[in-house]
Amino acid sequence: MNRVTIQTKIMGLIFFIVSFSLFLAGIVIIHNFINSQEEQLKQRALLTAQTVAEASDITAKITGSVEERNEINNRVETIRIIHHADYIVVMDMNHIRLSHPVPKLIGQKSKGADEGPAFAELSYTTKAKGEIGTIIRGFYPIINQEHHQVGVVVVGYRMPTLIEIIKNLRMEIIFTAAISLLFGGWGAWILASRIKKEMFNLEPHEIARLFVERTETFNAIHEGIIAIDNDQKITVFNDQAKVMMGITGEVIGKHIQSVIPDTRLPEILTSQQPSFNKELTVRNLNIVSNRIPIKVKGKTVGAVAIFRDRTEVKKLAEELTGVKAFVSALRVHNHEHMNKLHTIAGLLQLGHKERALDYVFQITEEHEELSQFLTKNIKYESISGLLLSKVSRGKELGITVNIDRHSRLFSFPQPLDEHDFVVIFGNLIENAFDSFKDYPEVNKEIHVSIEQEEGFLSILIEDNGKGIPEQIKPYIFQEGFSTKDRSNRGIGLFLVKEIVTKAGGTIEIESSPIHGSSFIITFMS
Numbered sequence: 001m002n003r004v005t006i007q008t009k010i011m012g013l014i015f016f017i018v019s020f021s022l023f024l025a026g027i028v029i030i031h032n033f034i035n036s037q038e039e040q041l042k043q044r045a046l047l048t049a050q051t052v053a054e055a056s057d058i059t060a061k062i063t064g065s066v067e068e069r070n071e072i073n074n075r076v077e078t079i080r081i082i083h084h085a086d087y088i089v090v091m092d093m094n095h096i097r098l099s100h101p102v103p104k105l106i107g108q109k110s111k112g113a114d115e116g117p118a119f120a121e122l123s124y125t126t127k128a129k130g131e132i133g134t135i136i137r138g139f140y141p142i143i144n145q146e147h148h149q150v151g152v153v154v155v156g157y158r159m160p161t162l163i164e165i166i167k168n169l170r171m172e173i174i175f176t177a178a179i180s181l182l183f184g185g186w187g188a189w190i191l192a193s194r195i196k197k198e199m200f201n202l203e204p205h206e207i208a209r210l211f212v213e214r215t216e217t218f219n220a221i222h223e224g225i226i227a228i229d230n231d232q233k234i235t236v237f238n239d240q241a242k243v244m245m246g247i248t249g250e251v252i253g254k255h256i257q258s259v260i261p262d263t264r265l266p267e268i269l270t271s272q273q274p275s276f277n278k279e280l281t282v283r284n285l286n287i288v289s290n291r292i293p294i295k296v297k298g299k300t301v302g303a304v305a306i307f308r309d310r311t312e313v314k315k316l317a318e319e320l321t322g323v324k325a326f327v328s329a330l331r332v333h334n335h336e337h338m339n340k341l342h343t344i345a346g347l348l349q350l351g352h353k354e355r356a357l358d359y360v361f362q363i364t365e366e367h368e369e370l371s372q373f374l375t376k377n378i379k380y381e382s383i384s385g386l387l388l389s390k391v392s393r394g395k396e397l398g399i400t401v402n403i404d405r406h407s408r409l410f411s412f413p414q415p416l417d418e419h420d421f422v423v424i425f426g427n428l429i430e431n432a433f434d435s436f437k438d439y440p441e442v443n444k445e446i447h448v449s450i451e452q453e454e455g456f457l458s459i460l461i462e463d464n465g466k467g468i469p470e471q472i473k474p475y476i477f478q479e480g481f482s483t484k485d486r487s488n489r490g491i492g493l494f495l496v497k498e499i500v501t502k503a504g505g506t507i508e509i510e511s512s513p514i515h516g517s518s519f520i521i522t523f524m525s
Helices: 006-053 056-062 066-083 116-120 162-168 170-198 204-220 239-245 266-271 310-349 353-377 381-397 418-434 470-475 492-502
Strands: 087-092 097-099 124-130 133-143 149-158 224-229 234-237 275-282 285-296 299-309 400-403 445-453 456-463 506-512 516-524
Touching (some): 006 056, 006 087, 006 133, 006 149, 006 170, 056 066, 056 133, 056 149, 066 097, 239 299, 266 285, 353 381, 381 445, 418 445
Antiparallel strands (some): 124 133, 133 149, 224 234, 224 299, 275 285, 285 299, 456 516, 506 516
C-alpha cells in the first residue's frame, strides 16, 4: 500500500486552508459590496427624487390643467433615463400617479404601504421585493413656491443579484484567487520541504516506528536511563529506572524535580560537562552514575543519566578484584615457592641438611605468624588476603612490606565497605611500590599500620622511596593526573580521595626526597 507523503499532505492541507480562506473572504467581500451598493443606491434614489421634486415645471404642472398633468410623464421619463433609474413615479396629494413606466397605471391611485410618511413632508428610502427583484425606493415630497406640499416623488433602483455581482467582479475574483493559490502553493511547498528536512526526511510512520524501537531498546537495557531536555522535562525514563527508583505511572513530560528531586541531572545542563562513575544517593538508593550532556550540532539540548545500583557494581568489582588478587597471589606464591625450593635444594646438594631444615622451619613460622596475625586482628578476609598478597609481592620486588603488629580493623565507617578499603589499601601500596622504581635505595621498606578505636580509624602507609615532588603535590588527587607514561593511570589516588571524602575522612601527606612518603587517612564518627 502506497502511503501519501507528509510533504503531499502538508501541501494539500495548506491548499485547502487557502481555498477555504478565499471562500470565506469572498463571502465577506461580496456582503460588504452588496451593503455598499445598497447605500449608494439609496443616495442615488434620494438624489434623483430630489432632482424631480425641485424641477419647477413639474411642480407647477401637478396643480395645473389636465393637459399639463399629462405632460409630466414625458418630462420625468427624460430624467429617469439620464439618472438610469428603473422607474420614477410622481403622485399628487390624492395618491394619483401622474407618471409611471407602465402607462396603464398612470391616473390610478397608488396603495403602497410605505408611502404614508412621504405625504407628511418626509424624505426617506425603503427596500422592498418587487416583480423585477429587490428595489431600493427613495421618497421625496414636492413643495411649491408657497411652501405647500403638492405631491410626492418615488424613485426606484433595482439591486443587482448575487450572480450579477459575481459576473461584474469575475476578473477581480479570478486574479485574486490565482495569485493567492500561486503564492499559497509556493509557501506550502517551502514549508513542507522545511518540515521534511527538520524530520530528517522521514515520514511520520517511520518516525513512529523509530520511537517505538527506541523506547523498547531503552527498556531492554539493564541499566537505568533518564534523559531531560533544556527545560528539565523528562524525555526518557526506561523501565529499569522506574524499577530501581520505585516510580510508577507515566512521567514523560514532567519536570525532573517533581519526580526525582535529588537526581542532580540538571547540574549537567549548567556545567555542560560529563560526569563519569560518580557514586550518588538518589531516593535512598546508592547508584553509580554516568551523566552526560546531549549535544546536537554543538549545542546542548539536554542531559542523560545512565546508572546502576551500586550494590550490583560492587559485587562485580569485588568479583573482579578477587579474581585479580587470586591470580596475582598465585603467581607471586609460585615464584616465591620456586625460589624457596631452589634454596632448599641447593642446601641439600651442599650437604647442609640441618640448615635446610632450619630454613624450612623459619619460612613456615614466618608465614604462619603473619597469617595468624591477620586472621586475628583483621576481621575481613578480603583485606587480609590483599595485605598478605602485597607482602608476597614486595618480596618478589625486593621490597619489605611491614605490617604493624598492633594493627586492628573490626568495622568500617559509614557508608564504606570492604570494596572501598580494598581500593584504598591496593592503590596506596601499589603507589609505594612505584616509588622505588629507578631508585637506588638498598633497604626498600613499606610500613602499613591500622589503628582503630571506638569512633576512630587511622590508616598509615609510608615508604622510604623517592618521595613526591613539591610541584605536583596539589595535583595528585585529580582524575587523570599521572607521572607515568602508561594507560589506565591517574585514577587510583582519585578513587582513594573520592572514598575518603564520601565518608567525611581526611588525608594527610608527608613527603621528601630523603625520607620518602607517608599517607595518613583518618575517619572520625
